Amino acid sequence: xxxxxxxxxxxxxxxxxxxxxxxxxxxxxxxxxxxxxxxxxxxxxxxxxxxxxxxxxxxxxxxxxxxxxxxxxxxxxxxxxxxxxxxxxxxxxxxxxxxxxxxxxxxxxxxxxxxxxxxxxxxxxxxxxxxxxxxxxxxxxxxxxxxxxxxxxxxxxxxx
Numbered sequence: 001x002x003x004x005x006x007x008x009x010x011x012x013x014x015x016x017x018x019x020x021x022x023x024x025x026x027x028x029x030x031x032x033x034x035x036x037x038x039x040x041x042x043x044x045x046x047x048x049x050x051x052x053x054x055x056x057x058x059x060x061x062x063x064x065x066x067x068x069x070x071x072x073x074x075x076x077x078x079x080x081x082x083x084x085x086x087x088x089x090x091x092x093x094x095x096x097x098x099x100x101x102x103x104x105x106x107x108x109x110x111x112x113x114x115x116x117x118x119x120x121x122x123x124x125x126x127x128x129x130x131x132x133x134x135x136x137x138x139x140x141x142x143x144x145x146x147x148x149x150x151x152x153x154x155x156x157x158x159x160x
Contacts, residue, residue, distance in 0.1 A: 015053040018044060022057045035073050038066065042081030051088045060091045067101055072110065079105060079116040086123040095120055096127055103133060106140040111149055114141065118152035122159060129160040 018041070025037040041059055044050045054060070063085070066078025079102075085091045095102065105117040121127070121137075129137070134157065141153060 014050065015056070018050065018053045018059075019057060022059065022062070025062065031071055031074070035071075035077060038062070038074065038077045038081065042077055042084055045081050045084035048088070051085065051091075054085065055088070055090055060085055060094055064094070064098055064101070067098075067105060072108070072113075075105070075108070076110065076112050076116075079113055079120070083116040083119050083123075086120050089125075092123065092125050096124055099124070099127055103136060103140075106137055111146050114145075114149045115152055118149065118156055122152065122156050127160075129156075134160065 021037055021041055021044075025034055025041070028034045028037060041054070041062070045054055045059065045063075060082065063078040063081040066074045066081075069075055069078070082091070082095065086095055099121075102117050102120055105113055108114070121129075137153070137156070141149065145153065
């Protein structure tokens with residue numbers, strides 16, 4: 001008896017799949033669905049192979065929009081997605097124009113958000129923090145930092 005070949009189901013091209021995810025996010029009404037879809041997009045942002053598709057779909061703008069949400073999970077997913085995407089030159093330029101928004105996240109007492117925001121500030125190509133911004137960073141973070149946040153803060157302050 002010969003083996004029966006399984007018929008391959010055609011898979012959508014990567015760009016089409018990402019476009020479907022973006023569309024699913026845009027029409028989603030449930031916070032849980034938005035969180036799941038954006039988590040998937042953030043994971044795709046980790047791989048530079050996907051950056052051209054994600055930029056074409058303006059996913060960095062979606063992530064930026066999440067930073068002002070009341071839902072802390074969406075804020076966390078947005079900043080983590082931007083961190084995964086921040087070394088792309090176009091996204092890096094976009095983030096430079098959003099520095100005040102990123103700095104504002106340092107007031108949120110969530111280590112994942114703090115680490116991602118600090119990492120983005122470290123990744124920014126041509127941003128020089130002013131003395132008031134440095135003071136804001138240090139005062140926002142306070143003294144009860146996790147070792148990871150403290151280490152990132154030290155790297156950032158050495159860089160600027």
